[in-house]
Amino acid sequence: MKKIFTALAFVLLVSACGGGGGKPPRNLDNACSIVSQKSGWLKSMKAVQRKWGIPVHVQMATIHQESKFVSDARTPFRYAIGVIPMGRQSSAFGFSQALDATWKEYQQDQRRFSAKRDRFSDAVDFMGWYMDGSSDRLGISKYDARNQYLAYHEGRTGFARGSYNKKAWLVRVSGAVADRSEMYRSQLIRCGKA
Template sequence: MRRNRWRSRMKWYGLPVLGVVIGTWATLRFSLLAPDPPVNPDDLCDIFREHTAWYDYAYASQERWGTPIATQMAFVYYESSFRSHARPPRTQLWGVIPWSRPTTAYGYAQALDPAWREYLEANGDGLFTVRTDMEYALDFVGWYNHLTHRQLGIPYHSPRRLYLAYHEGRAGYARKTFARKPAVTALAVRVRNRAFRYDNQLKTCEQEFQCWRWYQFWPVCR
């Protein structure tokens, strides 16, 4: 009798308890254990020295999709300031009560829900493919710019134009919606300048990150 009662309780409570366990694990894995933003975000060499895996992720995205490493990192700098769980600030109801957020942008790359769903459909909807993981955020940036390059003909070495299409969407870029938004066009110039500065910095230190594993040696690191 007692055994049947325990079986009945497990039947009713087992799944909710399992859900709590999984939710707690996910919180620890993707929130509490998320890396801090880099101490010196103005120097790409220092960023990669602090978060060495980020170089590997950016390099893999560049090889797969074509967007230069420095451009990817400039995008993330201006989208989230390298904060894994960044979201747009909430609006306020009557100027006092925290209300809804203006967009669904989330994570390092501030990917919107529709664009992220499209990315998952195109590249595999994995359980751990999340916007708060730098590996997938950089791959998303590369994938998005690859489609921009293919559909709009914007070259990979033009971070300003790539960012305008990223910010406004490819359809918005085609309609030149940015022409009526001086703040956006100014931001795109800052992205370009940072991308070029990051690129010059990376040229002085990239060898460090190509040969950092014990089994690698110059000049055959990759």
């Protein structure tokens, strides 16, 4: 009986430590629900807000668009002739959908070589670092979710060239990110988490 109890306690301990990292929160349309389910996430996002100046609601809206809060999100596969897999659309991975090269640049610049794209605290720190750079180099307000998202998606060079102007779908998406950011901001104020 003692062995069974010990084994059960071990399984419960391991599952508690895992925290369901890859499982997104329920009700992604409610910022208060998200941060109540994932309390450590709010702490991480507030740390990013203090360090980089990127508001929590802008971080949340961007993560929602990029990964729907799925830790190991990846881009879809490309197919030749509709059936032969040709690899993924890009190297984007994790909560922030950071590309391999940009992630490596962040790790080197911040000397955070053990940072992981599927660890929430690392993903939001990356996002804060990138958006802070976009603010410095492109003059985008840290509160401007729409243009921060466009620079995040297109890269700073693409944003500066206005590459998004040829992508009506992306302009619509950036508007949706801005709307979600404002929705999250209002919700966080109402529940006292702003």
